[in-house]
Amino acid sequence: MAQKRKIKPKKKYIGAHVSISGGIWKAVESSVAIGGHAFALFLGSQRCWTRPALDTAAAVKFQEACAQHGFDPIHILPHGSYLMNCGSPKEDVFSKSQNMLVDELSRCSALGLSQFNFHPGASIDSTPEKCMEKIAQAINHAHQQTPAVITVLENMSGQGSTIGGQFSELRSIIDSVRDKTRVGVCLDTCHAFAAGYDISPPGGVKNILDEFDRVVGLHYLRAIHLNDSKGQLGCHLDRHEDIGCGQIGITAFREIVNEPRLDNIPLILETPGRPGFEYAEQIELLYSLCEKKKKN
Ligand SMILES: [Zn+2]
Numbered sequence: 001m002a003q004k005r006k007i008k009p010k011k012k013y014i015g016a017h018v019s020i021s022g023g024i025w026k027a028v029e030s031s032v033a034i035g036g037h038a039f040a041l042f043l044g045s046q047r048c049w050t051r052p053a054l055d056t057a058a059a060v061k062f063q064e065a066c067a068q069h070g071f072d073p074i075h076i077l078p079h080g081s082y083l084m085n086c087g088s089p090k091e092d093v094f095s096k097s098q099n100m101l102v103d104e105l106s107r108c109s110a111l112g113l114s115q116f117n118f119h120p121g122a123s124i125d126s127t128p129e130k131c132m133e134k135i136a137q138a139i140n141h142a143h144q145q146t147p148a149v150i151t152v153l154e155n156m157s158g159q160g161s162t163i164g165g166q167f168s169e170l171r172s173i174i175d176s177v178r179d180k181t182r183v184g185v186c187l188d189t190c191h192a193f194a195a196g197y198d199i200s201p202p203g204g205v206k207n208i209l210d211e212f213d214r215v216v217g218l219h220y221l222r223a224i225h226l227n228d229s230k231g232q233l234g235c236h237l238d239r240h241e242d243i244g245c246g247q248i249g250i251t252a253f254r255e256i257v258n259e260p261r262l263d264n265i266p267l268i269l270e271t272p273g274r275p276g277f278e279y280a281e282q283i284e285l286l287y288s289l290c291e292k293k294k295k296n
């Protein structure tokens with residue numbers, strides 16, 4: 001049952017990655033029920049390369065639910081299938097991934113959504129340079145095939161041969177994307193920390209955002225994934241932990257929810273949750289960390 005959401009501080013859009021089981025519009029209801037003002041969702045099964053066509057009635061229902069509960073498309077960030085590897089050196093995997101990216105962007109359009117987040121890819125037995133070129137090639141292809149949805153690259157933990165652990169790699173991909181108005185970045189706090197960006201000490205968030213601005217450009221930042229990390233700084237493991245319960249700790253999350261450069265973008269939880277500290281409680285905690293503006 002949807003509950004009434006509490007008044008939120010202006011400009012901070014905190015929410016979580018919610019399920020679409022039972023129908024894609026259920027994601028909207030789930031978000032409302034946990035007190036979310038933003039949300040992420042998958043656009044279909046994570047197990048199949050080909051998916052049944054999006055049901056038009058379901059798409060309409062989704063858009064109606066978003067309008068009813070006041071979700072602006074810029075605060076909704078669909079997450080791509082984990083099957084995709086747009087940087088794969090294997091021709092068949094690359095081709096299937098490229099097609100899937102087109103399909104995902106088309107679904108976003110049909111749902112009235114304006115941006116789409118995905119993991120850039122992995123080089124496997126190829127080189128990072130070739131991998132980044134392929135990723136940009138897949139993005140350029142998808143941009144040609146679909147209307148104006150923005151492709152949002154997620155930073156990675158640098159596990160195995162995955163690309164996007166370093167900000168410079170995201171920059172390289174963006175450099176090869178022709179339509180720069182249709183590319184952006186989502187920063188995952190767990191991935192950044194695992195990749196070696198220390199956001200845990202006081203001022204850590206500010207420093208990393210400064211570095212992101214220097215290397216990539218803050219105008220490309222479209223979203224944040226709010227996750228604590230089970231693994232230590234620089235461990236390269238992609239292991240999410242509940243807010244304040246991991247190696248990053250609460251200081252960084254307090255800084256994030258009070259950082260003006262992160263106003264008006266979706267701040268999305270992808271944490272495992274534990275009894276009594278599920279998404280609803282973590283969203284409530286994060287909103288409680290927002291400081292009231294001092295009058296001067
Ligand atoms: Zn992700």
Ligand SMILES: [Zn+2]
Pocket residue numbers: 154188225270
């Ligand atoms: Zn993430």
